[in-house]
Structure formats: C-alpha cells, structure tokens
Amino acid sequence: MKDELLKTETVTETNNKVIQVKNLVKKFGSFVANKSLTFDVYRGEIFGFLGANGAGKTTAMRILCGLSSPTSGEITVGGYDIYKETEKIKKNIGYMSQKFSLYEDMTVSENIRFYGGIYGLSISKRKEREAEMLAKLKMDEVKNKLISSLPLGWKQKLAFSVAMLHDPQIVFLDEPTGGVDPVTRRQFWDLIYEAAANGKTIFVTTHYMDEAEYCDRVTIMVDGRIDALDTPDKLKKQFNAQNMDEVFLKLARGVS
Amino acid sequence: MKRFFGFVKKEFYHIFRDVRTMLILFGIPIAQLLLFGTVIKNDIKDAEIAIYDQSKDEVTQEITAKLLSSGYFILDRNLESINDIEAIFKKGKVKEVIVFESNFGRLLEKEGKANVQIIADASDPNMGKLLANYTTGILNDYITKKMGEMKVPLQIKPEVRMFYNEELESVYLFVPGIMAMILMLISAMMTSISITREKELGTMEILLVSPLKPVQIILGKVAPYLGLSIINAFVIILIGNLVFGVPIVGSTILLMAETILFIMMALCLGIMISTAAKTQMVAMFISLIALMLPTILLSGFIFPVENMPMALQWLSSIMPPRWFIVILKNIMLKGTGLLYVWKETLILLAMTSVFTIVAVKKFKTRLE
Secondary structure (H helix, E strand, O other): OHHHHHHHHHHHHOOOEEEEEEEEEEEEOOEEEEEEEEEEEEOOOEEEEEEOOOOOHHHHHHHHHOOOOOOEEEEEEOOEEOOOOHHHHHHHEEEEOOOOOOOOOOEHHHHHHHHHHHOOOOHHHHHHHHHHHHHHHOOHHHOOOEHHHOOHHHHHHHHHHHHOOOOOOEEEEEOOOOOOOHHHHHHHHHHHHHHHHOOOEEEEEEOOHHHHOOOOEEEEEEOOEEEEEEOHHHHHHHOOOOOHHHHHHHHHOOOO | OHHHHHHHHHHHHHHHHOHHHHHHHHHHHHHHHHHHHHHOOOOOOOEEEEEEEOOOOHHHHHHHHHHHOOOOEEEEEEOOOOOHHHHHHHHOOOOEEEEEOOOHHHHHHHHOEEEEEEEEEOOOHHHHHHHHHHHHHHHHHHHHHHHHHOOOOOEEEEEEEEEOOOOOOOHHHHHHHHHHHHHHHHHHHHHHHHHHHHHHHOHHHHHHHOOOOHHHHHHHHHHHHHHHHHHHHHHHHHHHHHOOOOOOOOOHHHHHHHHHHHHHHHHHHHHHHHHHOOOHHHHHHHHHHHHHHHHHHHOOOOOOHHHOOHHHHHHHOOOHHHHHHHHHHHHHHHOOOHHHHHHHHHHHHHHHHHHHHHHHHHHHHOOO
C-alpha cells in the first residue's frame, strides 16, 4: 500500500487541480451548513472528507456532484464551472451513495447494462467494460444472479465499479463503507487504491477515523468549517497525536 | 432516445418482477370489477310487491294475474288505502307498489287511456329501476295483445316513481366509476410509489447525478404505466361489456382519447405526490386517502352528486374522476359525441396541465 501512496503523492506535486472550491457557502434558510469552504483536490489523489454527522461534509459533496446548488462561491469540477457546465460535469464524475445504488430486483448484468445505457456507452464499449469488470471482481459466474442474492460486500464492490463504468475523472464516495465488516472494508479500500493508481481522483467522505489514514490528504470539518487540511502524517505531527482519531477529537473539542 | 428506452426497460423489470405490483396492476382491477358487478344485481326473481287496486275490475285483475305469473313478482298483500304505501315500504320487505286508478277498466275501454302508478323502493337504486322496467314491460305486453282484440288504440300510462332516490343516477355507473377509480389508483399510486422507491433506495441520487435529464427520468417512469393503464382500461371496458352488458354506444376512439387524457392527468398527479412524499409508505397513504376515498365517495360513483350538501358538491367538482365519469357515461351509455362533453374534457385538460407544470417544477427544484 505504501508504494501506491507514494506514487499518488508525486502526481499531487504536478499541481493538477481537478476540483477547485473557493469560498463555498451553503445556507438552508438561516442555517449555514457550509461556512466559506476553500480547498483544491489534485488529480489522482484520494481526498478524504471527515467530520461528525451534521458537520456539513455530505452537503459539500452533494454540491460538487450537482445534486444541490451552492448559495455562493466559485467552484469548478473536472475543470468545468459548476453553475454553467453541469452537463459536462455529470459525464465526468461517478457517484456512489451510502446506500448501494444498484437495483436489487435486477441481475448484475442488467444493472451494468442500465447504467451503461444512461451514461450513453455504446453497446460494444459496454460489453468490453462489463467483461473487464466482472473478470477483475471475479464475479463472472454471478452475472445473471439478482443483486438481492449477493452478499453485502459484493454489492458494494460492484456498486463502486458501476460508478466507474463510464470512466469518469473523479469518483465521489459518500460514506461508502457504512455498516460493513472490517475485512470487507479493507478489500473495498484496495479497490479505491487501485482506481487512484489508475489516475482516478477519489473524493470520499467518512466518519471512520482509521479510514482517514488511507487517504492522501484529509479535510476535517467541524460545524460547517474546514478546521484542518493536510496529509494524515502532517496532521498527526501538527496536533501531536498518535492517530487520526486523536486529531479529530482534539479538533472537535476545540484544542489546537 | 436510447437512454430513454433503457430506462423504460428497467422500469418494466421492476414491474414484472414484483408479484405485488403485478397483482395491483392486473389482479385488483378485474377482481373489483367482478365484485362490484355481482354485488349490484341485475336480475330479479320473486320480488315482493303490493297492489293498491282502487278499481278491482276485470282488466286490473287480468294485469295482476299476468304480473304474478311472470315469475318475477310475488304478491305480498293488497293495500286498502294510499296511506299504507309509505308504511309498507318502511318495513322493507315490499320492493314495489302498483297503484291502479279507480275505474281503470272503464277508462281504458271508453277513452283508451288509463293510469297506473308504479312506485319502487329505490334505496337500492339498481333494483328499483329494474323492477319498474320489468313491470312496465309486462304492462306494455298486455296492451299490445289487447290492441289486437279492440279497434281503438289503447294506452296505459304507467307513472314510475322512485322512492328515496328519484334521480337514479348511479345505476349504470359502476363500470365508468370502477374504471375511473382503477385508472386513478394505478396511474397515480404506482408512479408515486415507483419514484419514491428510488428515493428510498438511494438510486434516485445516482440517476440525478447521471447525465439523464429530470424530464427523461419523469417520462421514463411514466411511460410504462401509461401503457399498462391503457391495457387496463381496455380490459375493464371489455369485461363490462361482455360480462355485465354495459354498452358502448358512442365512439370508441373518443372514449380511448378521453381515457388516455384521464390517465395522463393521474400520472402527473402521481409525480406530484412523489415530489411531496419521501417514502413509499407516505406516497401510498396520500394516494389512498387523498385519491381513492374521494374518488369513491365524492365523484358520483356511488352517491349521486346532486344529493350531496352544497359544500361537498363544490369539493366534488375539484375531483377529476367526477368529470371523467360524466364523460364516460355520456360516451358509453348515451352515445353522445365531443359536442356534449367538451366542457368536462376542457376541465380535465386544465387539471392535467396544472399538475404537469407543478410536477415538473417541483421535481426540478428538489435538485436544488
């Protein structure tokens, strides 16, 4: 794992910004969910978005995905303006939500076919991607099985692969490993590393602090603000902490 | 376009693989139609009647004998006073009273004209009308036979009165009513459930993140149900016609066009519901309580609109099925053309456009 980590860090140094956010504000009535966020995400990195529930991380991610519109701020995703070029952004991002987002009453193949279809993949392209994907996941035998009959871990890996079916630049993962056992979680992160190594940018929200250690850079949100943004190692040094859990607790309690 | 067809195909997978959905779509309509059709009887046998004969002559005796030998009627008693009529109806056993005017036979012979009053208990309106029809039929039969014997044209004037429900509005209405109810149920409830299901499962987010446009999602959701509802409408009309003999007097094309309009209206209503409801449960409850019950109670399907209190009449006029039932009744039973139902059609069109605008608008704003 360490090797891949190093590799992605060198990519970061090329300063290739794939997401740029400047002064992002999101208000729901009088409640301010995002208080002027500013950050950049580089191509090929695994960018972790951490925070307690209600800290505003999902809100920010939904804005970047185009599911929600910001109150103000300058934002580009994949080089496209979030206000004017939403259609181009949509073609360049993949998204996986907390829920698995595959249709339980359809087979593995049918799901792949459907998602390939809505992203406008040609039939030959889709078949090629499907074969590739099933081979990689070792799921070729179950391709005609209903999703509902598969174990949770499989569904999750499949959902991640389907989110990358159309070869997006950036993949957004919203708490992808919620409610999954540690072994499956580990396997899932292997998939994430592999995607990052292939040049995909991974934007992931989580509240598992051990997962924060796997990220190239981590943002910690508290109360709608970004309180810290750096590599896990530097954050631990800065806060004089053993692990990310401690970093987070120190931040949340207002100790710095 | 390819995307759209892929989406529609996916919807069909959902529909055909869910036993409950299939049951609601095809089982319930047929079951309801057969149930309502059988409960509302359209055949009579041994109905108890009373006769108030003020004349007691040869002719009235003949007619009475003819009535009683027909197999449809049994004489409960002879009445002696006009006041007995109301009392005997209140007991509930006697369903029809026949009143011959005094000097019936003499009037018929001299002036060729005599009056008979047929009073039916129309608290069961269908029954009331049937009894009156049968009685009138037997009277007419008697006249035609008598005419051959005599030279003067004879005329017995039956005056039919329906007790308790003079308008007799709901009799043939059960097929149009059921049709309005089922189309409303399937179109509105099923679309609202299928959209909220995607919200619940989290797949809606994926669809919204994808390059699919909201309009494509809406149309993709609606198209399969439009098709299935049209099939359902066909089945209902067919069963109504073959099993219960409900006629289709008017233009079939007009009937289908109006039906499609009504289905579209209900589909838009379903989308509107889905924008307000977060879960399938809520969507179902809104559909059932806000659509089903008013359809049954306020649309004139079971209870005639004319008999409602003014406030409810106003309320019923914002119920789309009310207008659809009028249209169906006109086309199916009376055979009238667009000329007679343009007002109702316009109302449905207006409702459809309002619902469409609200649905599309709300569906989009939900993304914000």
